[in-house]
Amino acid sequence: MRIRTKLPVILSAVILVTGAVAIMFSQTVSKRMLKNQIYRHLEAMAHSRAHHVETLLDASRKKTELMTSSFVLEDFLTASKEKGEI
16 A cells, blocks of 8 residues: 555544544543532432421421420310329
8 A cells, every 4th residue: 555545544543543532531531420410419418308307307396395385285184184084
């Protein structure tokens, strides 16, 4: 083969190989970045849900404390106890 024929063939091969390597590298990096973003998002959602549950439990605890300290409930339970219903 002549140099005039070899040069474009070799240049095309080098360009194709370089492009393939760049695509594989880009794909690997993109996958890793996406995986990290997903893990961070899931962790943030878990923390958010945990905080939400804590808030609901705290509100429920406060309601329960308020109900148990209510004079109406105490009077009702005392009256029921005196009548022998409890």
